[in-house]
Amino acid sequence: MRVVVAGLGDSGILTAMRLARHADVVGISSKTALVSGQELGIRLSRPDDWARDYWIALDRFRGLDRVRTVHGVLRGVDLEARSVTVEHADGTTGAQPYDALVIATGVANGFWRRPTLQSQDDVAADLRAANDRLAGADSVIVVGGGAAAVSSAANLAATWPGKRIDLYYPGERPLPAHHPRTWTRIRERLNGLGVGLHGGHRAVVPDGFGCDEIGTGPVQWSTGQPPAGADAVLWAIGRVTPNTDWLPPDVLDDHGFVRVTPELRVPGHPGVYAVGDVAATDPLRSSARNRGDGLVAHNVLAEFDGKPLRSYRPPARRWGSVLGPQRDGLEVFAPNGSAFRFPAWSIERVLLPLIVRRGIYRGVRG
Structure with missing residues (x-):
């Protein structure tokens, strides 16, 4: 067959x-x-x-x-x-x-x-171009309320603490497909990283928008707020x-x-x-x-x-990691919003080599 x-x-x-x-x-x-x-x-x-x-x-x-x-x-x-x-x-x-x-x-x-x-080579060029674009920006707006947007805001702020990172999302809270307890925990992390949180902002998507590059401001809002500007705009609206x-x-x-x-x-x-x-x-x-x-x-x-x-x-509901591996470990959320943390040492010694590469992927050559 x-x-x-x-x-x-x-x-x-x-x-x-x-x-x-x-x-x-x-x-x-x-x-x-x-x-x-x-x-x-x-x-x-x-x-x-x-x-x-x-x-x-x-x-x-x-x-x-x-x-x-x-x-x-x-x-x-x-x-x-x-x-x-x-x-x-x-x-x-x-x-x-x-x-x-x-x-x-x-x-x-x-x-x-x-x-x-x-x-x-094409993939490598894409990776480097996006990183260079954000590394050179003093301020970044992340538009979206899903896990990709939330993770991007958190990781950008953790990597470049001197940048102004703002997350704009349309609802009362991001991560609407996750249990509310998940957002409560993630909000604490974002606040600790200095990410600006702006709920109730629904973006006006520019004509011809293709989600294919990191853009520039200003971002217009159909919900009536004044436009917001930044050196770089990351659209992660789940389209x-x-x-x-x-x-x-x-x-x-x-x-x-x-x-x-x-x-x-x-x-x-x-x-x-x-x-x-x-x-x-x-x-x-x-x-x-x-x-x-x-x-x-x-x-x-x-x-x-x-x-x-x-x-x-x-x-x-959605479950799993939201922010990905961080310096203090990996936090994984269950469908009911409860969290389990893999300590940082276990990620490289147990989670990736044994559970992911050997267990899930059946072996990955070095």
Whole structure:
């Protein structure tokens, strides 16, 4: 059985690893490495730390040794003939047949999550340009109320305590998808870092806005406040675009995400599944953060063996880390808002080498 995994981000890589023990797997990626969309704040403020843990060449993953990876961009799919069309890095186009297809192409979101074909040098240039832009700014406005915005404000303030960092968000509090206790704890951290908090500010998004660069002020507000200015403006408003322009409209919902059943199967198309941010599982599209890779891998194999499929049960709230690793450790929040802290020493000695690299990713070469 041949399985094509379309997209090798976090969810795609983990799914491909699980399937490779039982099937012939082909993974298609526009990057030659995992370029994670996680931890935007660390990526912007401490790019070397981020690159060590979240930018990993595909050939370093031992679990992908059995997976044939194709560097290219998906251009189409024939669901009846069971074949995807790929434009390769050299400009040629080819077909990849499949018995089962797992759609894990994720979403585009700002300059840090793009579906374009990129080499390692391209990714490195993006990392350095964003860091240089913010390092040279005396004041930064972060616009948005989600985890990416909150993390960015906190990490920028921790890295450059001399800068003026202000977080503007539209609601009464940021992190609306998290338990209120989570925001209470994070607010204490932001106050301690000197981040200015400005609730009730809904930004006017400029015409032609593409979320593809760090901008400049002033920022206008539709909620009536005076414009706000800064040397740099980071837009982290959560305006994501699913990477599904290669798919036929009948498999997509009204917002362009892939429609799935509770089993993560695309309705009406046997052997076709979706997982991660691209899959319309629930309002939070949470399968990327709740080990949907294991479920979809099980169901792909079970369908071909005629065995029962499992259903995905999304959590009611977001959970996990918000700020990422800090000098005093890593704080992880449960769905009920309670926090567990990994002490700083355990991150490099236990969490990353044993739990993440060996346990989750099945071994990462140095």
